[in-house]
Amino acid sequence: MKENNYLVALENLLMHHGWQGPLREGLEKLLQATADEMGYRRISLAIFDPKTQSIEFSLYIGFTKTPKYSYTPGQGIIGQVVKEQSPIIVPLMKDDPNFLNLAFDRTPEELASMSFISVPIKRHSQENETEILGVLNAEMDLRDLPELETNCRFLQVLGMFIARQTSFLQEEVSRQKELPQFTTAEINTARQSMSESQLISTSKVMNMIMNQVMQVAPSRATVLIRGESGTGKELLAEAIHRMSPRKDKPFIKLNCASLPGELLESELFGYERGAFTGAVGQKKGRFELAHLGTLFLDEIGELSAEAQAKLLRAIQAGEIQRLGGEKTTRVNVRIVCATHQPLENRIEEGAFREDLYYRINVFPIFIPPLRERREDILPLAEHFLQTFSREYEKNIKRISTPAIDLLIQYHWPGNVRELRNCMERAVLMCSEEVIRTYHLPPTLQTAESTATDTELPFVETVARFEQELIIDALKKARGNMLQAARDLKVSYRIINYKVKKYRINPKRYT
Numbered sequence: 112m113k114e115n116n117y118l119v120a121l122e123n124l125l126m127h128h129g130w131q132g133p134l135r136e137g138l139e140k141l142l143q144a145t146a147d148e149m150g151y152r153r154i155s156l157a158i159f160d161p162k163t164q165s166i167e168f169s170l171y172i173g174f175t176k177t178p179k180y181s182y183t184p185g186q187g188i189i190g191q192v193v194k195e196q197s198p199i200i201v202p203l204m205k206d207d208p209n210f211l212n213l214a215f216d217r218t219p220e221e222l223a224s225m226s227f228i229s230v231p232i233k234r235h236s237q238e239n240e241t242e243i244l245g246v247l248n249a250e251m252d253l254r255d256l257p258e259l260e261t262n263c264r265f266l267q268v269l270g271m272f273i274a275r276q277t278s279f280l281q282e283e284v285s286r287q288k289e290l291p292q293f294t295t296a297e298i299n300t301a302r303q304s305m306s307e308s309q310l311i312s313t314s315k316v317m318n319m320i321m322n323q324v325m326q327v328a329p330s331r332a333t334v335l336i337r338g339e340s341g342t343g344k345e346l347l348a349e350a351i352h353r354m355s356p357r358k359d360k361p362f363i364k365l366n367c368a369s370l371p372g373e374l375l376e377s378e379l380f381g382y383e384r385g386a387f388t389g390a391v392g393q394k395k396g397r398f399e400l401a402h403l404g405t406l407f408l409d410e411i412g413e414l415s416a417e418a419q420a421k422l423l424r425a426i427q428a429g430e431i432q433r434l435g436g437e438k439t440t441r442v443n444v445r446i447v448c449a450t451h452q453p454l455e456n457r458i459e460e461g462a463f464r465e466d467l468y469y470r471i472n473v474f475p476i477f478i479p480p481l482r483e484r485r486e487d488i489l490p491l492a493e494h495f496l497q498t499f500s501r502e503y504e505k506n507i508k509r510i511s512t513p514a515i516d517l518l519i520q521y522h523w524p525g526n527v528r529e530l531r532n533c534m535e536r537a538v539l540m541c542s543e544e545v546i547r548t549y550h551l552p553p554t555l556q557t558a559e560s561t562a563t564d565t566e567l568p569f570v571e572t573v574a575r576f577e578q579e580l581i582i583d584a585l586k587k588a589r590g591n592m593l594q595a596a597r598d599l600k601v602s603y604r605i606i607n608y609k610v611k612k613y614r615i616n617p618k619r620y621t
């Protein structure tokens with residue numbers, strides 16, 4: 112197709128396919144007509160669901176198989192398109208290691224004879240932020256690069272045209288998964304009932320996660336928590352247990368990466384006397400210990416093949432067998448798993464069973480890294496400041512504004528765990544009433560360690576600025592909210608609302 116002709120093709124399509132009938136049907140017709148007009152073998156539309164962080168195929172034309180897989184941002188070609196928000200051209204499917212071929216299971220012949228183009232479908236908000244709605248993909252017989260580039264531009268324009276309809280489809284996808292929604296007040300009440308370790312969740316995404324936790328906690332559904340190391344997966348697993356009807360029964364954990372094969376199996380399922388050298392007595396496994404309660408399996412991707420087979424049996428049949436034992440024991444256990452690595456890659460490598468994956472991936476929850484939810488940094492830092500000030504009997508009142516800046520700009524590769532350690536160190540080093548920049552580890556103070564995107568997104572920058580203004584006003588007013596409201600020339604109601612929103616404790620400034 113000549114450089115300009117794609118615009119003509121698009122005009123043709125749009126003239127003949129105005130929006131008639133229901134949304135899905137209309138889109139389907141348009142995509143079918145696009146495939147015909149442009150000579151594509153197949154065309155598909157995958158929707159990004161921000162709530163579950165999954166990318167699911169919603170419409171697919173020309174495929175004989177139904178998709179059996181959903182991707183996550185960053186995974187495979189379409190995952191990268193979502194993450195980077197820019198198109199990708201794959202000149203030959205089989206040559207691109209990122210073309211994972213998980214959803215449609217194409218044959219080797221197909222992979223050796225087709226090109227693939229994937230473009231993001233985005234929406235721009237009034238604040239000029241871009242939001243990713245989904246990806247539009249086309250598969251075609253091999254074409255040369257200039258031709259593929261022209262087609263890519265065509266698909267981008269088509270993507271812009273169908274953005275509105277895609278956003279409706281996104282809502283439809285999200286609504287289908289929707290379970291009851293909880294208000295912030297309900298979440299706060301539930302959170303308070305979780306006594307002991309407090310889970311801080313200020314950012315929008317963490318509140319969405321808390322909502323998911325409340326939805327799934329009362330059921331027996333298996334939960335798979337994903338997220339980088341130190342993001343709070345274990346804390347969330349505990350929260351699920353505490354919010355469930357099993358809260359008074361045991362919460363048993365096992366880190367699957369911590370023990371080698373057989374030892375891990377004996378920990379999980381227990382053993383009978385003489386099961387292996389050194390098994391002098393019998394021992395209950397974690398499964399039995401967790402009976403009627405919750406079993407938290409951390410780093411599930413590290414389970415050996417044998418342990419995976421046994422775990423699958425335990426989940427399917429609800430019974431286990433101790434090592435060296437004949438007898439089966441019935442167990443009633445709710446399983447929560449966690450992983451920091453994409454299990455899909457482990458399946459690809461042949462290191463993780465696909466059937467087990469489907470069993471445990473019933474309700475996935477994704478915790479984003481701390482650098483992607485910077486609104487949580489300050490409340491978490493203040494929370495740890497309070498915890499450690501109490502523990503080490505220090506009278507530290509606040510964190511200085513430049514120190515807050517360093518905390519917020521740092522990229523936190525070790526996530527919340529690293530922030531916790533950093534605040535513990537700061538409290539130990541601090542002999543004044545204020546945590547200052549020199550109490551923070553040197554890693555936070557070097558330019559390279561700060562996020563490359565030091566320019567925070569607009570909404571976050573405003574939120575941070577607002578927090579600082581309010582804290583400064585409260586400090587001046589010695590914690591008197593009415594006075595702070597007067598100084599800032601806003602109503603008491605607004606200050607009250609913002610203080611709650613940012614979890615600021617005015618009493619700390621009295």
Ligand SMILES: Nc1ncnc2c1ncn2[C@@H]1O[C@H](COP(=O)(O)OP(=O)(O)OP(=O)(O)O)[C@@H](O)[C@H]1O
Pocket residue numbers: 308309310311312338339340341342343344345346347409449451491527528531
């Ligand atoms: N939202 C949060 N509120 C308060 N504390 C948190 C939060 N998230 C994490 N933490 C704290 O950070 C530390 C690390 O959390 P946790 O052990 O749950 O992470 P993880 O993702 O399970 O890590 P890993 O993958 O390495 O096992 C813990 O001390 C935990 O209490």
